[in-house]
Amino acid sequence: MKLEMMTRKDETAIRALFTECHPGMAERPRRWFQAYPTLVASEDGLVIGFTSFSVSAYTGVPMLGGQDLCVRPGARGTGVGLALHLERCAIGQAVGARMFTGLTTEDNHAMIAIFKRCGYHACQAVPKAFGEQDGVVWLGTL
Numbered sequence: 001m002k003l004e005m006m007t008r009k010d011e012t013a014i015r016a017l018f019t020e021c022h023p024g025m026a027e028r029p030r031r032w033f034q035a036y037p038t039l040v041a042s043e044d045g046l047v048i049g050f051t052s053f054s055v056s057a058y059t060g061v062p063m064l065g066g067q068d069l070c071v072r073p074g075a076r077g078t079g080v081g082l083a084l085h086l087e088r089c090a091i092g093q094a095v096g097a098r099m100f101t102g103l104t105t106e107d108n109h110a111m112i113a114i115f116k117r118c119g120y121h122a123c124q125a126v127p128k129a130f131g132e133q134d135g136v137v138w139l140g141t142l
């Protein structure tokens with residue numbers, strides 16, 4: 001598996017994978033991938049996963065925010081999601097981020113397994129964060 005920063009040629013495959021991972025969710029705005037850096041996992045030239053993220057100052061502490069983490073259904077459960085998450089953390093750390101925050105639903109067991117493995121904790125429920133479904137904010141140190 002290769003992990004590389006996204007280029008324009010990846011955008012169609014990434015948008016298709018987003019829709020496959022989040023059926024029913026609105027497509028990301030046209031310029032989304034200009035606003036958020038995105039890492040792509042590929043195998044034999046095929047996109048098998050991606051993650052978008054951001055770095056911002058939160059109460060004065062540089063923080064890495066997870067925006068998306070998507071893995072092709074046929075490639076799940078083989079460590080691709082964890083590898084993408086750890087690589088975005090490494091990028092955040094390299095520019096001084098000290099904390100990570102991400103939002104998921106309480107039934108997203110794979111995402112929660114990744115957060116727990118990294119030592120993060122659930123800290124706040126967010127009503128209707130995903131349409132009608134509530135979200136939970138996870139937080140941890142990098």
Ligand SMILES: CC(C)(COP(=O)(O)OP(=O)(O)OC[C@H]1O[C@@H](n2cnc3c(N)ncnc32)[C@H](O)[C@@H]1OP(=O)(O)O)[C@@H](O)C(=O)NCCC(=O)NCCS
Pocket residue numbers: 021022068069070071072075076077078079080081082083103104105108109110111113114117
């Ligand atoms: C969440 C997602 C990215 C995880 O990707 P993945 O490549 O399957 O994850 P990994 O193989 O790296 O597994 C990471 C951990 O999740 C666990 N896991 C994987 N699938 C699981 C499942 N269905 N139920 C419970 N745990 C699961 C693994 O055992 C592993 O935990 P461990 O390290 O304690 O053994 C993937 O399921 C996905 O794309 N889901 C749809 C999109 C989505 O919900 N994204 C997150 C939005 S917040």
